[in-house]
Amino acid sequence: MKTSLPLKILNVIGLIIMVAIFAMPxxxxxxxxxxTLGETMVFPPKWIPDELIWENFISAWNSGPFLQYFxxxxxxSVGILIFxxxxxxxxxxxxxxxxxxxxxxxxxxxxVTMMIPAQLIFLPVFLNLSDWGLLDTLWGLILPFAxxxxxxxMLRQTFKQVPEELLxxxxxxxxTDFKIMMKIMVPMAKxxxxxxxxxxxxxxxxxxxxxLVMTTTESARTLPVGIAQLRQVDGGVAWNILMAGNxxxxxxxxxxxxxxxxxxxxxxxxxxxx
Amino acid sequence: MRSAKWRPYFFVAPAIIVFLVFFxxxxxxxxxxxxxxxxxxxxxxxxxxxxxxxxxxSDPMFLEVIRNTLMYTFFTVLFSISLALLMSxxxxxxxxxxxxxxxxxxxxxxISLVSIAMLWMWIMDADYGLLNWxxxxxxxxxxxxxxxxxxALSSLIIxxxxxxxxxxxxxxxxxxxxxxxxxxEAAALDRTPPWRRFAKITxxxxxxxxxxxxIIGILDSIKVFETISIITKGGPLNSTNTLVYYIxxxxxxFFKIGYASAAGVILLVILSxxxxxxxKVLSKRVHYQ
Numbered sequence: 001m002k003t004s005l006p007l008k009i010l011n012v013i014g015l016i017i018m019v020a021i022f023a024m025p026x027x028x029x030x031x032x033x034x035x036t037l038g039e040t041m042v043f044p045p046k047w048i049p050d051e052l053i054w055e056n057f058i059s060a061w062n063s064g065p066f067l068q069y070f071x072x073x074x075x076x077s078v079g080i081l082i083f084x085x086x087x088x089x090x091x092x093x094x095x096x097x098x099x100x101x102x103x104x105x106x107x108x109x110x111x112v113t114m115m116i117p118a119q120l121i122f123l124p125v126f127l128n129l130s131d132w133g134l135l136d137t138l139w140g141l142i143l144p145f146a147x148x149x150x151x152x153x154m155l156r157q158t159f160k161q162v163p164e165e166l167l168x169x170x171x172x173x174x175x176t177d178f179k180i181m182m183k184i185m186v187p188m189a190k191x192x193x194x195x196x197x198x199x200x201x202x203x204x205x206x207x208x209x210x211x212l213v214m215t216t217t218e219s220a221r222t223l224p225v226g227i228a229q230l231r232q233v234d235g236g237v238a239w240n241i242l243m244a245g246n247x248x249x250x251x252x253x254x255x256x257x258x259x260x261x262x263x264x265x266x267x268x269x270x271x272x273x274x
Numbered sequence: 275m276r277s278a279k280w281r282p283y284f285f286v287a288p289a290i291i292v293f294l295v296f297f298x299x300x301x302x303x304x305x306x307x308x309x310x311x312x313x314x315x316x317x318x319x320x321x322x323x324x325x326x327x328x329x330x331x332s333d334p335m336f337l338e339v340i341r342n343t344l345m346y347t348f349f350t351v352l353f354s355i356s357l358a359l360l361m362s363x364x365x366x367x368x369x370x371x372x373x374x375x376x377x378x379x380x381x382x383x384x385i386s387l388v389s390i391a392m393l394w395m396w397i398m399d400a401d402y403g404l405l406n407w408x409x410x411x412x413x414x415x416x417x418x419x420x421x422x423x424x425x426a427l428s429s430l431i432i433x434x435x436x437x438x439x440x441x442x443x444x445x446x447x448x449x450x451x452x453x454x455x456x457x458x459e460a461a462a463l464d465r466t467p468p469w470r471r472f473a474k475i476t477x478x479x480x481x482x483x484x485x486x487x488x489i490i491g492i493l494d495s496i497k498v499f500e501t502i503s504i505i506t507k508g509g510p511l512n513s514t515n516t517l518v519y520y521i522x523x524x525x526x527x528f529f530k531i532g533y534a535s536a537a538g539v540i541l542l543v544i545l546s547x548x549x550x551x552x553x554k555v556l557s558k559r560v561h562y563q
Contacts, residue, residue: 015371018361019378022440026381028404029393044407087288094285106286113297115549119497119518120541123525123534124300124307127314144296147289177281206386208500213526224388228504231392239396246389253384261377268383269444 026250033057033244040239056244060230063241065218066248069226076141076211076222077204081197083146088196091147092155093181097167114149122213129214140214141222145204151196154270158192159185198260199267202253223249301542307535314529326536335512336520336537342427343496343516350434351491355484357435358442363476365443366450376447380440387437387500394433395420395505420505423513430501430514438494442487449483450476489552496544517541 003011028047032040033056035049060066094100095107125144126135134140162185170180186193208224215221227245231237257264308326310319330336361379365372382390397404398419406416419429453476461471499518502508508515508523515523517537525534 012371014364015375019375022379022382022436024404025393025397028397029389032396041402043402044410045402045404087292090285091289094282098282098285100279100282103282106290109290109293109298111553113293115493115545115552116297116301117493117497117545119499120538120545121297121300121304123521123531123538124303125296126525127303127307127531128295128300143292147292149293152289202384206384206388208386208388208504212503213522224386228388228392231504239399239402242392243396246392250385250389253386254381257377257381257384264384265377265380265444268380268441269448 026254029243029250030247032239033247035240037238037240053240056240057248060241060245060248063230063245064226066223066226068218069221069223072138072141072220073205073223075138077201079138079142080145080204081200083142084148084151084196084200085193087147088151088155089186090181092152092159093185095152096156096159110149110152114153118144118210122210126213135214136216136220138220141211141220144210148196148200151200154196155189155192158189162188195263195267195270198256198264199270202256202264202267205253304535304538304542307532308539310532310535312531314531319532322532326532327539329533330536330540335515338512339515339517339520342512342514343498346427346431346434346498346516347492347495349428349431350438350495351488353431353435354438354442354491355487358439358446358487359480359484361439362443362446362450366447376440376444378440380444382437383441385437388504390433390437391501391504394429394436394501398429421510423509423511426506426510426514430498430506433501434495434498438491442491445487446480446483449480453479485555489548492548493545496541 031047031049034052034054035046035056036051036053039046039049091110095103095110129135129140134143166184167180170184175183206224207222208228211220211222211225212228215225218226227249230242230245307319309321309323311322311325312319365376365379398406400406400416400418400421403419405419409415409417417425420426457475457479458471461475466474497518498516499522502514502516502519503522506514508519518541521534521537521541524530524537
């Protein structure tokens with residue numbers, strides 16, 4: 001069956017409209033971030049500013065301790081990543097390759113925590129962190145996510161697929177279990193680890209809820225919380241400055257997405273596709 | 275090989291400790307707090323039994339919060355899934371054009387909700403926003419999207435659907451691609467009309483993906499917080515106040531820890547029912563034929 005030309009054109013127009021619905025908001029964000037305040041308040045709106053006001057980015061950056069927010073964001077996202085690799089790899093290895101008495105009970109515990117969202121437990125965790133003096137510190141933002149149930153689940157599946165003969169051979173060479181894990185399992189699971197790393201980095205880089213709730217001063221706040229506070233600067237809303245701040249937050253992620261689209265899509269759709 | 279017996283425990287210990295300290299203990303602590311009256315500052319927690327639950331269920335504001343949460347969840351999931359189903363059938367093709375469109379549609383899913391909230395707040399601005407401009411192009415009146423109690427919740431639903439739809443579409447596309455081709459070939463031999471092919475083959479074969487998305491969509495929508503906290507703060511007139519924001523407000527602004535915990539326990543019950551349902555159906559496998 002051949003599709004007729006008008007139908008083909010209609011199809012392409014449909015696709016363009018679809019892309020517009022999802023891409024226009026971002027273009028509008030960038031366009032606003034380069035306008036003067038006056039230009040944001042015209043109707044019908046202008047798409048291309050008369051003059052590009054790059055100073056908006058400087059104003060946004062200088063309206064709070066953004067270097068600190070940025071550093072905090074990096075430390076929290078990278079810190080979580082490191083801790084998760086340390087805790088997730090051995091746990092996934094044990095669940096995939098060992099038989100032990102409480103294996104099923106402990107694995108059920110992992111599955112249960114996978115279903116507990118931060119939005120359910122933030123109040124008691126807040127009270128605990130406050131008792132332990134960890135409120136308003138980067139540790140309070142890192143430690144609760146020092147492991148990942150989803151990560152253990154996903155990596156366990158990968159480890160299970162490593163052929164037993166490889167491990168046998170290594171055992172004959174007198175390799176210790178730890179060595180087998182690091183020298184055979186981890187390299188074999190590299191694609192899964194990259195997927196997991198991207199997923200976690202993006203999730204925690206973007207996270208607003210947890211750092212909002214667990215911090216009370218600027219010292220431990222992250223970029224999303226800082227950006228959200230731009231609004232409270234003065235009475236009216238300076239949309240140009242606000243959008244400039246958001247461009248700073250969004251652009252790094254969009255660039256990563258552009259280069260690693262396949263990995264990122266795999267990371268975010270993993271549970272659904274399996 | 276002396277310590278081999280303990281080795282697996284040693285390997286899982288760090289992860290299990292984190293789970294127990296930051297996920298499991300807090301659940302029990304929250305249940306404990308829900309039976310008490312406490313303002314966070316005073317040293318005493320007064321036991322009030324089911325008092326907090328009675329207060330919650332007789333508070334018209336809380337009932338409105340529950341209603342808002344259910345409405346938001348129901349319509350967000352309904353629109354996300356039905357639109358994604360249409361889009362996935364359209365976009366399930368090979369070629370750079372389709373993979374580009376798939377990527378573009380998916381992109382909001384990886385953007386911080388802070389930016390999504392602020393961007394849409396600006397797009398939905400009543401005076402200078404992009405959306406009212408689009409409406410004016412087709413000759414419609416300006417709509418006070420986020421500032422009118424009648425439209426605020428619907429506006430938040432639009433934002434959520436916009437964010438979800440790319441993810442939902444990709445999951446359904448993966449589902450479509452896993453349907454064995456020979457089923458369609460058989461249908462073509464029988465000259466089955468397209469809509470019947472959809473009803474008899476595509477839809478039933480997609481049911482595991484659709485079920486997964488329904489549960490994930492509900493779990494995700496029911497805990498909505500960011501857009502509400504940034505855009506509406508639960509207003510205007512409590513019209514967008516939902517469960518997690520209500521817990522946050524009572525706990526962190528009014529310091530009613532016991533009361534907020536009781537609302538948390540209600541969320542726990544809802545999530546537990548959904549989770550049990552999910553695992554139960556998953557273990558049986560949604561009908562495939």
